[in-house]
Amino acid sequence: MAKSKRAARALQIAVVGGGWAGCAAAVELARAGHGVTLFEASRTLGGRARRVALDAGVLDNGQHILLGAYSETLRLLKLVGVEPRRALLNLPLQMRYPPGSGGMDFVAPRWPAPLHLAAALLRAKGLARADKLALARFSSTARWMGWQLHQDCSVSELLERYDQTARLNQLMWRPLCLAALNTPPERASAQVFLSVLRDSLGAKRAASDMLLPKVDLSALFPDAAAAFAVRHGASVLTGATVTGLRQLDGGRWQVEARGEAAGGAFDGVVLASPAAHAAQVLENLQDPATSSIATQLQAFETEAISTCYLQYAPGLRLEQAFFALVDAPAAGHWGQFVFDRGQLDATQPGLLAVVVSASGAAAAQGQTALAEAIARQLAEVFRRPELASPAWSRLITDKRATFACTPGLSRPGNATGLPGLTLAGDYTASDYPATIEAAVRSGVLAAADYGAAP
Template structure:
């Protein structure tokens, strides 16, 4: 290849990892072609149309520590200050639903956590001492374990109280890892806590999207790419990849394309299907095949205009045995005036909830909200919609062998939230993976 010829790179998959890889490759001077099988970009973090409007297929809470995501949002023209509601680190329950209230004030770290602990309501002295002991010990250990274990085992080891486990650690584990504490990786959980409870105040802030997830990054990434000469194909499924000397053949139906390199940013089950026939990929394919998945259900409930909650989002005390499934509720009207009266309730690791049927689940969640907020009218929404992403994330279990961005094949890199890093399947993990895959292709350092 001549020195003045740009490297031709294909990105297969237009989720957050693929979009991040495409932007990073373009910025590194490559000619980029992005292929996405769906009609829109965004992957498993996207909007869908229902009841004549667009709704996200799930709610996300980001952290101020999501530096790569925030950087790329700015790079493609999204202003995080407008697109995201920034709140201090918190775990707040309705007064009629356990009543715990934990909020980190806007003070320098670690003072913000000390004051939050002293001011916390709904925790007694034993709970506060247990939380302080956990944070102190974890920080002393550098938020690292010699041998991974489950979150449940870690909590026993740190002598955490039953109330703290139920109102703090379990919901945080479900929200961050989408895996129950009894099966979730303690090491990955500690990495999340390092960047929340153990971080500087601004890094620990919670960032809640005000806009649809499509508008938060993928749509802007597409405009950025196309305005700079990249090609974006939606509705174009890639059927096969094959090396050809020093290039790669990418086949989509009857069409074939030749590229110098490929970033494979498809979901793990699709990536495995494309890699299976290639020599030297057996180890990667076995890791991909070994992944299990966890669902997330989001229950949308539309009420009359003006109906709102005391806060933009609240934790909920779930108790599946008592038909209380919701774990967090978001008041979409406080985030976007165009969604006045719309509440979104999230159920992570949602397999049991799905067994009762969508209509029964929505009715149960509405009754749960009415009781938690002492607002009987919340039991009777105008309409409901349950959106379940069955393979929302991989099951983040202890010592999980996640594949690297490198594949061992020249000119081929993997990108996705499932690749090896210290984060669970989050938007930040996806973006970091996309940037890392681009660096593999260009030979640059992260």
């Protein structure tokens, strides 16, 4: 890997926010020779993809699937000393449901693209001939279109336009849309969905691989990123809440903070905090440019994600590391994917994690009721009565997990219009939805404004 060019002049840069975007920016800035101070309000790095310490032990605040297409994430993992082959379970593209649950079995072999998809389609079980033809037609048409739309619309409209079957929508397109965009198909951006498909299904075979973390999310990148930055002279301050920014004479910036940090003056600031906090900081600057961005961010709708952890006897295992689930709220089936954590991390035997994306309605059931419903769902679809009675369960819901990725949504760029102040976060302008890769790419772009080149 080529080394980055060092900045023409070493600057003192504050990075506000220790999520994946902030950590990516800190790594690139420190590598370029800048003096970096990273401020994180929490005691744990990682933002909305981090570990949490609970009475039950260390869990993640949400179960994630990465893709082989996450090129910047994988590059930075290697850069900070994390070996993807050891930290991630690499599985071929698949959409597999529990046998007998009314789903399908779709697995792509590790063949060159696009033969891997053709083979998966031919071998798929649980899809009728009409379903397979519809999927092939959609894929070929999307390629012919260059994965681009003249005008954005909802994913549901796109699927209807290309005559996708009801069964294919239920078993393939809806779960993929929820997993990737965390927005229901009837409200999700078709163009962003196509961009995700372009870089996974429409790219080389390895790009469609599904990567499951085998370590907690903070250990996967943020912790190693912070250690890398510190080795390159950075300071990492946790428990340090930034309350505001102030422009100083000479183009410098004052960072106002509370906690274990007293703030300080810097040549530049990368504002990598969540969209709501960034909007507040930008609005308080009372500058027309930043006020406009603040108004833009305040208009974002948010979507929740819930992850239900269920602990069973240590010997309990599923037939594979994860399954898709048919979500049917009317039947009390809220779960969309289930992961066998014991197959990912040997220290978590018997622990299952069930994900509910766009979980507003599900979370409204209440923590206890939703956890019990998910346990019953698992018992029914796997035909294993013991799954209805876990030793304990824990539901973690992030009510502002992502922005709602709706058609035509206008997202701000990294530039704020003020010299020395740059935005970073999964909500900045991108053809990707609010994913780990979008956050990392944004952090890298923000660092590039200060001469830090990958």
